[in-house]
Amino acid sequence: MRRKLIAAVGVAALVTGAAACGSGDSAASKNPKERDETLTVWLMVDAQSTWPELVKDVNAQFKKKYPKVTVKVQYQQWADKAKKLDTALGGDKFPDVVELGNTETMTYILGGALAEIDPKKYDNSDTWIQGLKDTCAFEGKQYCVPYYAGARVAVYNAEMFRKATGSDTLPQSEDALLKAADKVRDAYGAKDKRFSSLYLPGRYWYAAMSYVAAYGGRIAEYDEGSEEWKATLSTPEAQQGIAHFIDLVKRYNKGDQTKDEQDHANVMANEKAALLYGNGWEAGSVIDGKANGNPKLKGKIRTAGMPGPNGKALPSFIGGSDLAVVSKSQVQDLGEEWISLFTSEKSQEVLASKDILPNNTRQLEPLKRKASTAPIANAVPDAWFTPIAPGWTAIEKEEVLEVMLLDILKGSSVADATKKADRKINELINQGS
Template structure:
């Protein structure tokens, strides 16, 4: 892939008294500058373009803060896309041109923690570190050492068309149990059977995040760490198979799109163009469903976010999504870079995210969002959310699409028993080797 041209924002920034750490995660002596206004140097920061689109005022707030405090330090900040960032980062690391600070999706951190690309950090140097959302903090921790700082969290929820449910069932509320939900979905499917390709529940076949939520609901897992010190696949275990079969049954019953191999990337558009009554999605996908082109603005008052009902009368466990901020191991400006991360994830900064209905990195600031209609479902789901195995080779498992290929094979006719056995064999080959 072509490397993205950095749109550098030259602004003064950062240096502060922080606890430095060596790359093995052990705390080093504090780095102190008697007069921060005389500090010099350049710090490069890579953020995802979400920050540019969704909270540019936060970026500006932090930049202004640094500019006032450390006027002789240059900050070069650039925005990157999820599709290209990993290739760009790998190329930069190989060329010894890695940024000082990089934003990583929480499924991306393991690879870089294991291969030594990230600097160890002192947890006590960051706001709310004793109250970070555990599932997010775990994505920054390897061998009990911290290598990044939680930035924001996310969880999947039900997004549904309340008008459709009202018309079909007599109630605009989504049922709170799965048994009641499937009864309602049957009525929605019947009401809109004249709409070609309409899915009462649009659940894509290769949607492994959803599939693993059902696996988790039954007490199963993707992989486990055993007493011999190795990870091994556990999708063939009875509980995992039970959850996977439950997911498969829902897909086959309610997905009427005509192609069960299409993934969830454009599911918001399916809902937004009134080809679905309900999707299991990130909360932000509601915005796509009511946006011009990707959706229908007129549906603004009809589409609602709720907790997704799961098996056994409980909410469906959600994958914990989100982002982390890391300092790269070979930075020449560790104290500067660490201080930038500290300020960007401060209580003040996290409040900007919370005010925009984005889940902050800590339980204290998360609490008010549990009672806010726009955020309640995700905020309540995030504390008990599941995450991918914290194994050295998990990146390779994802890169080789082991779970997606397993699901595709099932919808092509392979049995769950055979498909999970094959998937576990592939996982066993990959998961213990640093990717």
């Protein structure tokens, strides 16, 4: 598919010709022990909280080769990272290496903010998970390195299901699952009117779009003739999936239906929910006392594949992060080498040991047979992804999908709300931020 290169107004302006040249040959040709530059790395806070030893080890490896180079790792929050990065790229204090969510990369690629990389310099690049690799590619060139993958699964309280249904195994069909959820609701909801046997927040667009994918719908499709993306949420298939999601929210969510999924692990930790649809690692968050979890639930929280409609598993969003070198950086070669160490086979083993999905299918295979990771690892091959379009970041920033879902929960018809969303998506999707 050939995508039209549309100038990303704003991000494109952040990169000037002179600054985009990166590190010169003179710096790269120096003796490594004589290099005395500073390398600034922006990582998301996940690395600080969940695999800090990996960051420490990679920095130690890097320091051994470049003893005079200072590596500054600065941890960022997802909520304001994009805004901070745009501001930084517009000035003279910007990171050399940046972690990007895989839905963010295309805007920065089209805007010229990311330097081209050579996949051959990175371990297992021939088996990078396609859903991550695609988010880093444009017109045959690669602009970032897959870091780790994620997929959503059922996270459930096995004890609650066992007491209510007689089985602590999650049913494999949606019909059977909903019958079990009804029993759990009857068993626990009578005492607590805010208890949700299935907790699906109304603004949880990742879940809603999984149901859209289950019915064969899409958020948008690329038109080869016009070389433009066109929204498709108002198609019958997409509308059917959205209606299915809304029905589940109304039927089972006894909490605040207008919330998003950011605190749903805490809802389960507080024993206000028996089942949620989330990232596999959120099972750990439910019981982690340091993360507002409930250690008393240890051994009771499990993951499983989430059953979907039509007798099939619910398609999962292929989430994850990528790492890129900023094109304005004067130490691009150092950035590339740091990323190479941080995404090496050895480093990916550290992530896999923490039940985080690695960036390649070769190291993913063993996780498909490991009890704690099998549900999430097996969800990767059939996962869906957001449109790899220049305006997707703008669509997320304006919360177009969340607004659509709230409109329906407040009384708008699915038909009216999806048509409204399509108009807004078409306004934004082919334009850079």
